[in-house]
Amino acid sequence: MSDAVIHYIEEPHPVTGVTNSKLGVWLFIASEVMLFGALFSSYIVLRVGDATWPHGWTVLNIPLATLNTMILITSSVTMVMSWASLAMNRFDRFRLYMLVTILLGCAFMVVKGFEYAHKFEADHFPRTSNFYGVYFTMTGLHGLHVLGGILANLYFLTVGSKLWKTHPKMFMGRIEVAGLYWHFVDLVWIFLFPSIYLL
Amino acid sequence: MEHAAHSPEEIQKHVRTYIAVFVALAFLTVVTVGVSYLHLTAAIAVTVALIIASIKASLVAAYFMHLISEKKLILWILIITMATFVSMILIIFFTNKGVMHVVS
Amino acid sequence: MDTPSIYGWYLPPNYSAHGAIIDQLIVIMHVFMVALFVGWGLFFVYCLIRFRQRAGHKATHDLPHSKLPKFLEIAVVLFEAAVLVGLSYPAWSKLKTSFPNKADATNIRIVAQQFVWNVQYPGPDGVFGRTDPKSVSDSNPIGLDLNDPASKDDITTLNQLHFPVNKPVIAELSSKDVIHSFFIPVLRVKQDAIPGMKIPIWWEANHTGQFEIGCAQLCGNGHTTMKGYVSIDSPEDYKTWFDEQQKELNPPPAEPAAAPASQPTN
Amino acid sequence: MSHHPEKHEDKHEHEGHHELGFIRKYVFSVDHKVIGIQYSITGLLFLFFGFSLMMIMRWQLAYPGEAVPIIGKWFENSTMMSGGIVSADLYNAFGAMHGTIMVFLGVVPLAVGGFGNYLVPLQVGAPDMAFPKLNAASYWSYFVGGVVMLYSFFLPGGPAQSGWTSYPPLSDIAGTGQTVWLIGMVFLITSSLLGSINIIVTIVQLRAKGLSFFRMPFLVWAQFVTSFLLVLAFPPLEAAAVFQLMDRIAGTSFFLPSGLVVSGMPLQVAGGGNPVLWQHLFWFLAHPEVYVLILPALGIVTEVIVNNTRKPLYGYKTMVYSVVFLGAMSFIVWAHHMFMTGMGTTMSNFFQTTTMIISIPSVILLSCLIITLWGGSIRYTLPMHFALAFLPMFAIGGLTGLPLGLATSDIYLHDTYYVIGHFHYVVAPGTLFALFAGIYYWYPKATGRMMNNVLGKLHFWISFLSINGIFMPMFIQGFAGVSRRLHTPTIYAHAEAVQSTNVFMSISAWVLGAAQLFFIINFFLSLKFGKKATDNPWDATTLEWATPTPPPHGNFTEEPVVHRGPYEYSVPGKAMDFIPQQVS
Numbered sequence A: 001m002s003d004a005v006i007h008y009i010e011e012p013h014p015v016t017g018v019t020n021s022k023l024g025v026w027l028f029i030a031s032e033v034m035l036f037g038a039l040f041s042s043y044i045v046l047r048v049g050d051a052t053w054p055h056g057w058t059v060l061n062i063p064l065a066t067l068n069t070m071i072l073i074t075s076s077v078t079m080v081m082s083w084a085s086l087a088m089n090r091f092d093r094f095r096l097y098m099l100v101t102i103l104l105g106c107a108f109m110v111v112k113g114f115e116y117a118h119k120f121e122a123d124h125f126p127r128t129s130n131f132y133g134v135y136f137t138m139t140g141l142h143g144l145h146v147l148g149g150i151l152a153n154l155y156f157l158t159v160g161s162k163l164w165k166t167h168p169k170m171f172m173g174r175i176e177v178a179g180l181y182w183h184f185v186d187l188v189w190i191f192l193f194p195s196i197y198l199l
Numbered sequence B: 001m002e003h004a005a006h007s008p009e010e011i012q013k014h015v016r017t018y019i020a021v022f023v024a025l026a027f028l029t030v031v032t033v034g035v036s037y038l039h040l041t042a043a044i045a046v047t048v049a050l051i052i053a054s055i056k057a058s059l060v061a062a063y064f065m066h067l068i069s070e071k072k073l074i075l076w077i078l079i080i081t082m083a084t085f086v087s088m089i090l091i092i093f094f095t096n097k098g099v100m101h102v103v104s
Numbered sequence C: 001m002d003t004p005s006i007y008g009w010y011l012p013p014n015y016s017a018h019g020a021i022i023d024q025l026i027v028i029m030h031v032f033m034v035a036l037f038v039g040w041g042l043f044f045v046y047c048l049i050r051f052r053q054r055a056g057h058k059a060t061h062d063l064p065h066s067k068l069p070k071f072l073e074i075a076v077v078l079f080e081a082a083v084l085v086g087l088s089y090p091a092w093s094k095l096k097t098s099f100p101n102k103a104d105a106t107n108i109r110i111v112a113q114q115f116v117w118n119v120q121y122p123g124p125d126g127v128f129g130r131t132d133p134k135s136v137s138d139s140n141p142i143g144l145d146l147n148d149p150a151s152k153d154d155i156t157t158l159n160q161l162h163f164p165v166n167k168p169v170i171a172e173l174s175s176k177d178v179i180h181s182f183f184i185p186v187l188r189v190k191q192d193a194i195p196g197m198k199i200p201i202w203w204e205a206n207h208t209g210q211f212e213i214g215c216a217q218l219c220g221n222g223h224t225t226m227k228g229y230v231s232i233d234s235p236e237d238y239k240t241w242f243d244e245q246q247k248e249l250n251p252p253p254a255e256p257a258a259a260p261a262s263q264p265t266n
Numbered sequence D: 001m002s003h004h005p006e007k008h009e010d011k012h013e014h015e016g017h018h019e020l021g022f023i024r025k026y027v028f029s030v031d032h033k034v035i036g037i038q039y040s041i042t043g044l045l046f047l048f049f050g051f052s053l054m055m056i057m058r059w060q061l062a063y064p065g066e067a068v069p070i071i072g073k074w075f076e077n078s079t080m081m082s083g084g085i086v087s088a089d090l091y092n093a094f095g096a097m098h099g100t101i102m103v104f105l106g107v108v109p110l111a112v113g114g115f116g117n118y119l120v121p122l123q124v125g126a127p128d129m130a131f132p133k134l135n136a137a138s139y140w141s142y143f144v145g146g147v148v149m150l151y152s153f154f155l156p157g158g159p160a161q162s163g164w165t166s167y168p169p170l171s172d173i174a175g176t177g178q179t180v181w182l183i184g185m186v187f188l189i190t191s192s193l194l195g196s197i198n199i200i201v202t203i204v205q206l207r208a209k210g211l212s213f214f215r216m217p218f219l220v221w222a223q224f225v226t227s228f229l230l231v232l233a234f235p236p237l238e239a240a241a242v243f244q245l246m247d248r249i250a251g252t253s254f255f256l257p258s259g260l261v262v263s264g265m266p267l268q269v270a271g272g273g274n275p276v277l278w279q280h281l282f283w284f285l286a287h288p289e290v291y292v293l294i295l296p297a298l299g300i301v302t303e304v305i306v307n308n309t310r311k312p313l314y315g316y317k318t319m320v321y322s323v324v325f326l327g328a329m330s331f332i333v334w335a336h337h338m339f340m341t342g343m344g345t346t347m348s349n350f351f352q353t354t355t356m357i358i359s360i361p362s363v364i365l366l367s368c369l370i371i372t373l374w375g376g377s378i379r380y381t382l383p384m385h386f387a388l389a390f391l392p393m394f395a396i397g398g399l400t401g402l403p404l405g406l407a408t409s410d411i412y413l414h415d416t417y418y419v420i421g422h423f424h425y426v427v428a429p430g431t432l433f434a435l436f437a438g439i440y441y442w443y444p445k446a447t448g449r450m451m452n453n454v455l456g457k458l459h460f461w462i463s464f465l466s467i468n469g470i471f472m473p474m475f476i477q478g479f480a481g482v483s484r485r486l487h488t489p490t491i492y493a494h495a496e497a498v499q500s501t502n503v504f505m506s507i508s509a510w511v512l513g514a515a516q517l518f519f520i521i522n523f524f525l526s527l528k529f530g531k532k533a534t535d536n537p538w539d540a541t542t543l544e545w546a547t548p549t550p551p552p553h554g555n556f557t558e559e560p561v562v563h564r565g566p567y568e569y570s571v572p573g574k575a576m577d578f579i580p581q582q583v584s
């Protein structure tokens, strides 16, 4: 085997029961948990240390954020549906759901864009106060993650999907891990939303 | 993927759960927003918000991310991570709280 | 200036009532460490010689079955536990958290800045004048609020810290700009001065003389030069010094602070 | 792309090494061995660079205010070194960059990126890393991070000057160098994350048939735990870096409290921030990080010692459990770096206790290694010299950690040269020596040539003596109360009293520097003129020696199967005094 044949790319490892990429993405998610964990810890420390900290709902646009929450949740469903479609061998449906997922992701970013624009007009900037600092930094970082997810999904919808013909299993595996990442981003928002907007 | 082995019927079942989870998530979102309009006292508001968020998060993790049927290895990784994460938050919080200050 | 002669290749003399515990702990720890190291070291060197590869000598497959390492490790654990509970816990809470009562102590405020130590004395009225960042100026480095009657008699000095011997000092440590660390070697006193925080510290000197204050935390390009002086006075000397300062106090405060503050930035 | 590990191994099976051009094969290679070597060389160069900075600083420490001999001439007219004298700014800049470079660009890339990449797949019997392309990405992210850091040296204000710890507010109000430092760190963090995820997956998924976890060489265990530390500890620093970038670029005040007055001027920021928060996030990484610096070193030393004592490792399982425990504990001791930040009794007690607890596994690990020597037949090979020297050196470094770990004695010792002495004993004559041992030990496998013995011995003995000459006096200075990061220590009377040690230390440092020439010469000449190495020159048992030398793309000629534990030396009644793992 002078060529590097790497095992468990398609087939799960007999003992661990997972493929390399699945394990890899879960480890990546673990590191992401620590990243956002640190952000949340900082948020707590800063907030308890500052008597003048406003309630999110007094200054932020709740309806808009609620809409965004709904969008993201829906996109999670379509994402998992696109995977299920592959499992049911319906490539056409996969493409449809994946497309919807991507569009929803974009919708989320657009709404976020409006939200930011409003803040800037009312000249509220990160430097305005630590509240806005935290608000922009955390939602901004989360936004970047959404963007990353959109790009990855675009890849799988287009160029990446060629793999379906040659290695269907491998392709399904990738859609699953892409989904894992996407759901995680959704999951982060599920905490961001109440703790920054509603409290 | 062990899921690949799944027969279309099972996948159909999956799909139904996904829809159910979606409804639950949407509902809980409405609830948490609704509660926020009651302007409860900080302590209660925080607890309620966090409990609801945790429920939603667990739904996503369990069903969309298939944790409910996931392999031990993955679960262990997550357990270790959560432990580290929680200890970080708590320790930072309490150290910060215990800092010596002049009361003047 | 202090006489260099008191300093050498070891801990400087301890001129404080409380510092003894620290020295004691440092010494105990090092005796223990040396013992461990020498013990292990001897065993180590013995192995190196005794078991070197040579004609007719073969390695044994089976592992030594001595209980010794276990006992040793347990001994280490017990020792560390003893030191923690017996010395370090109580010493820390004594040194850092159990303060002498304000009434029978010299109360001062120390405000660090790049790259000097400002000291504020409450004056005869025993009340610190209000300070706020807005009234900071070159002649008023700690921003003493001159409208506050309590500030009228407040003495502020620059890099000069006077206090009487054999009487506890309670200092309120803060910083105007970056993190500094207040360090008086001979008194075994060290505490970070952190902007946004007022951290109380206390000490009690038992030996008069002139010594140095160092800054132990990197605070910019003047970090090295951020040196202050303590003079531990006999009660009489302290009194005279204190009264002189009072005389100088009109026209208004911070006067001794001739031209401070305008130091290079970080 | 860091989001998508799985997108990196497609059609890998079609990459026969024969079809690849030079660029694909040696520059943008995805072969773990090439990447490992790239990591190692880059790391070594950075080590040397970081050392050079310190050799210049040491001149200022020995002869404060005097013009630096040769280098001074070159930079006479530069603002930071006008007249060839090391200015305070330059001293701080070099200090900060020395720390940063040594830790993040030198030792970690060499120990984890270099040895981890090269050896883990070989020792677990895998053809390559689990994600070869991700692996390359990790190296190039590191490379970019390094370039960014080097670039900062050419900024008008010079590179970062707030120490490798970059404490705000100082770092928040510092010059542009700090911004570039933060950007560089983001790349380095990304690199480490990708690399460590890769190592974990490789170990979990790609172990050869029969290689159960408790048959893995100890080095693999060390790399395994190390990678977990990196995955979980680095992200908080990334968060902190983002916050600090925001503070510096977007004008937020996460780390800036209200009412700051900098050089007479009120600082125009919203305020309300908390400078200590940074320290928490930084040390949450940086304490585990120090174990990242030592664990691979311990692994290397273990391999070398066992091989050269020709007998099984004493307490293999105990060591494995200790190292896992060490890893877990290292997440809850970090604030022992922060005792002086006004910590209350409860938390200081908590942290000094955990700190004492964490010292126990280290004691156990070292004990096991020393006891392994008992009853062995010690071969004094080159790598063995460095490995043996590691033990007492790490012992000194470790033991001196204890008085620092006790909050009370730390009151006096904190931020003195005692601390500098403590950790240099663990990282320099400790980790660095272990890394040298590793290089001398695996060089034959990687290059097919042995390194020269005479040059090697010269390198060892001169380095060993001089390095102690540098760091031993630091404890004296620490006792004397000399603070660290002092541009002109002689300003203080208590430092003046020990100034003579500074001269001695600096001279030792330059001797150490000179001694490295033996290594560098040896390193390059042996490539050509070194004695040809067999596949298994040290009669070792672990899998990497079952490959052809140097290993081809894909490593093993046929998929290895493991039949026994990692260290079966001197088994009674056998002809040879070692039984390789793959021998049935």
Ligand code: HEA
Pocket: C036, C037, C040, C041, C044, D165, D290, D291, D293, D294, D336, D337, D355, D356, D358, D359, D360, D362, D363, D366, D367, D370, D391, D392, D394, D395, D396, D397, D398, D399, D401, D402, D404, D405, D406, D410, D413, D414, D415, D419, D422, D423, D426, D427, D431
């Ligand atoms: C590889 C890196 C490394 C390692 C392994 C360690 C190990 C330890 N460190 Fe250290 N440490 C650093 C790197 C490291 N450290 C760095 C870089 C800093 C400074 C950061 C900065 O401020 O810039 C630091 C600073 C530092 C501090 C803060 C000091 C201060 O700023 O005031 C403290 C305090 O608790 C500490 C404690 C310890 C302890 C208790 C251990 C324990 O794990 C040690 C346990 C080991 C032993 C107890 C030895 C066992 C030996 C034997 C049993 C004898 C065997 C004998 C023979 C073979 C002869 N370290």
Ligand code: HEA
Pocket: D041, D044, D045, D047, D048, D051, D054, D058, D095, D096, D098, D099, D100, D102, D103, D107, D162, D163, D164, D165, D293, D420, D424, D427, D428, D429, D432, D467, D470, D484, D485, D486, D509, D512, D516, D519, D520, D523
């Ligand atoms: C891994 C970490 C590491 C390592 C290995 C070292 C190694 C050394 N360090 Fe440093 N040091 C730090 C991490 C490290 N340091 C940190 C974190 C600080 C604190 C910074 C701060 O205050 O913020 C510090 C601070 C520090 C100071 C204190 C400065 C001050 O406080 O003012 C000093 C003073 O002497 C010093 C000296 C040295 C010396 C002489 C070495 C020597 O041991 C160097 C030995 C190096 C070599 C032997 C080079 C090997 C490489 C080669 C031979 C190249 C070969 C190349 C090829 C073959 C291609 N270091």
Ligand code: CUA
Pocket: C113, C115, C179, C180, C181, C215, C216, C217, C218, C219, C220, C222, C223, C224, C226
């Ligand atoms: Cu002030 Cu250093």
Ligand SMILES: [Cu+2]
Pocket: D286, D287, D290, D333, D334, D336, D337
């Ligand atoms: Cu530490």
